[in-house]
Amino acid sequence: MGMNDMWEALQLEFIRNAVISGMLVSLVCGVIGTLVVVNRIVFLAGGIAHAAYGGIGLAFFMGWPYLAGTLGFSLFSAGVMAVVTLKAKHRADAMVGIIWAVGMAVGIILLDLTPGYNADLMSYLFGSILAVPASDLWQMAAMATAVIAIVVYYYHDFLAMSYDDEFALLRRVPVTFLYCLLLGMIALTVVMIIRVVGLILVIALLTIPPFIAEKFTGSLKTMMAASSILSGLFTLIGLWLSYLLNLTSGATIIIVAAGGFLVASLWERWKRYA
Amino acid sequence: MAETIIEVRDVWFAFNGQPVLRKASLAVPRGDFLVIIGPNGGGKTTLLKLILGLLKPDRGTVTVFGQSPDKVAHRIGYVPQNVHVNKTFPVSVLDVVLMGRLRKGKGWSHHTQQDRIAAQAALEAMRIWEYRDRRIGELSGGELQRAFIARALVSGPEALFLDEAMASIDAQSRGEFYDALEELNRTVTIIAVSHDMMILSSHVKSVACVNRELYHHDSGEITQTMLDQVYHCPVDLVAHGVPHRVLSRHGNE
Numbered sequence: 001m002g003m004n005d006m007w008e009a010l011q012l013e014f015i016r017n018a019v020i021s022g023m024l025v026s027l028v029c030g031v032i033g034t035l036v037v038v039n040r041i042v043f044l045a046g047g048i049a050h051a052a053y054g055g056i057g058l059a060f061f062m063g064w065p066y067l068a069g070t071l072g073f074s075l076f077s078a079g080v081m082a083v084v085t086l087k088a089k090h091r092a093d094a095m096v097g098i099i100w101a102v103g104m105a106v107g108i109i110l111l112d113l114t115p116g117y118n119a120d121l122m123s124y125l126f127g128s129i130l131a132v133p134a135s136d137l138w139q140m141a142a143m144a145t146a147v148i149a150i151v152v153y154y155y156h157d158f159l160a161m162s163y164d165d166e167f168a169l170l171r172r173v174p175v176t177f178l179y180c181l182l183l184g185m186i187a188l189t190v191v192m193i194i195r196v197v198g199l200i201l202v203i204a205l206l207t208i209p210p211f212i213a214e215k216f217t218g219s220l221k222t223m224m225a226a227s228s229i230l231s232g233l234f235t236l237i238g239l240w241l242s243y244l245l246n247l248t249s250g251a252t253i254i255i256v257a258a259g260g261f262l263v264a265s266l267w268e269r270w271k272r273y274a
Numbered sequence: 275m276a277e278t279i280i281e282v283r284d285v286w287f288a289f290n291g292q293p294v295l296r297k298a299s300l301a302v303p304r305g306d307f308l309v310i311i312g313p314n315g316g317g318k319t320t321l322l323k324l325i326l327g328l329l330k331p332d333r334g335t336v337t338v339f340g341q342s343p344d345k346v347a348h349r350i351g352y353v354p355q356n357v358h359v360n361k362t363f364p365v366s367v368l369d370v371v372l373m374g375r376l377r378k379g380k381g382w383s384h385h386t387q388q389d390r391i392a393a394q395a396a397l398e399a400m401r402i403w404e405y406r407d408r409r410i411g412e413l414s415g416g417e418l419q420r421a422f423i424a425r426a427l428v429s430g431p432e433a434l435f436l437d438e439a440m441a442s443i444d445a446q447s448r449g450e451f452y453d454a455l456e457e458l459n460r461t462v463t464i465i466a467v468s469h470d471m472m473i474l475s476s477h478v479k480s481v482a483c484v485n486r487e488l489y490h491h492d493s494g495e496i497t498q499t500m501l502d503q504v505y506h507c508p509v510d511l512v513a514h515g516v517p518h519r520v521l522s523r524h525g526n527e
Contacts, residue, residue, distance in 0.1 A: 006415070038360075038363060038364075156372075156373075156376060156384070156385070157376065159365065159369065159373070160373045160376055162363075163360055163363055163365055163370065163373065164354070164359070164360070166328060166354065167352065167354065167373065167425070168350055168373070168376070169328065170326060170327075170328065170347050170350070171347065171348075171373065171374065171376040171377060171429075172348065172377055173346055173376055174377075214362065214364055217364050217366055218364055218365075218407075218409050219365060219366060219367060219369060220364055222364070223364045237431060
């Protein structure tokens with residue numbers, strides 16, 4: 001096999017992995033992002049995303065695999081946030097801010113303490129979709145399946161909780177349990193998205209597609225489907241542009257999404273006045 | 275005397291250290307049409323939420339159908355005060371009404387044919403069946419109110435709680451709305467909260483006034499003494515024409 005063929009094969013594989021992981025992430029992003037947007041817990045999701053940096057630090061410090069370490073830590077911080085936001089509702093935003101910052105600080109210090117550490121920090125802050133190994137794809141597929149199965153199972157309960165939690169409570173919908181479950185799924189989703197756009201940009205991919213979809217859809221499930229499709233579209237276009245223009249893929253994906261948001265807003269306005 | 279289905283006994287409730295209800299007691303018989311009136315901030319909604327089990331009393335007991343409120347939630351219909359929340363939410367009128375069919379442990383939470391039949395009946399009773407596929411935010415205030423009543427009725431409740439149900443209904447539709455409530459009251463006990471005394475129509479069977487403390491009257495009438503107790507300032511009573519008059523004639527007391 002010549003040098004050229006090998007290069008081409010390698011190129012094909014990492015591109016293929018990038019596309020598959022991008023699609024898996026988009027699928028989950030659309031579903032969970034929709035629940036984040038309609039429940040108005042974007043700030044909380046941002047807190048979980050940034051606190052995940054503590055998990056990355058922990059994974060490196062302990063020598064654990066990225067997914068296991070980060071997922072464990074994120075689930076833990078999501079649990080803390082669930083307790084805090086349920087117990088002290090009116091102070092929830094400040095508490096989320098604290099956990100947000102402490103999680104990041106823990107991550108930075110653990111990385112300082114990790115001997116011989118020289119991994120590329122930037123790849124976790126801004127994503128490294130082009131470096132997703134095939135082994136991660138299976139784990140991502142398993143997580144995506146779990147998230148979608150849970151949302152399908154509890155769809156009507158999530159709908160009732162998101163629309164009117166007091167009425168849902170009266171109908172004996174397990175609102176507190178669903179809220180904790182949702183935060184847990186956000187943690188899972190965040191860990192997956194970090195691969196694609198990095199933890200700083202997680203919140204954009206989680207909120208921009210659902211926010212666009214909300215304007216044009218009539219039910220929560222169509223909003224989820226539309227968000228997933230939009231998210232997939234933004235990821236593919238962003239990936240292609242970043243390759244073409246030699247830009248950071250995560251940031252390019254977000255700029256494409258922001259462009260989509262602008263176009264959708266203008267179109268909505270034009271439609272209203274036309 | 276009909277059986278008592280709601281019993282509030284010596285209930286105290288404070289919110290952030292501020293007393294909201296003091297020593298409130300109330301007994302509601304089956305078939306009653308009770309209106310709870312009082313000034314804003316006087317504790318009407320709090321009393322309703324205590325009966326619904328959404329709040330727990332600091333002292334005293336609340337029983338509904340002889341049990342703790344959270345055990346009998348499925349036998350109660352509730353129309354909340356603020357129906358204008360979440361107007362951008364992507365959900366159809368039909369799906370909002372179907373929320374009233376949810377129950378604990380429904381499992382794979384799909385709706386059955388029975389749920390859909392009940393939802394159609396409730397929407398038709400409220401005369402908004404043709405709006406079923408509209409997005410909830412596209413309804414007018416009155417239509418929205420009727421959608422929420424349909425959501426409360428779709429489970430076939432024995433008691434219906436309305437919190438400021440008049441707020442979103444325009445003057446012309448009020449008469450029609452009262453008639454619908456009277457019709458409903460033949461089979462369902464109704465407890466309505468209002469700061470607006472206009473709700474006191476001839477259909478009302480008893481009145482309770484809440485302003486920190488609770489005054490309950492077995493008749494649908496309201497007296498100047500009651501108003502003075504509740505509002506702590508003179509309020510003029512205006513009686514409408516005889517068919518709708520709920521007030522004692524002035525000077526006859």
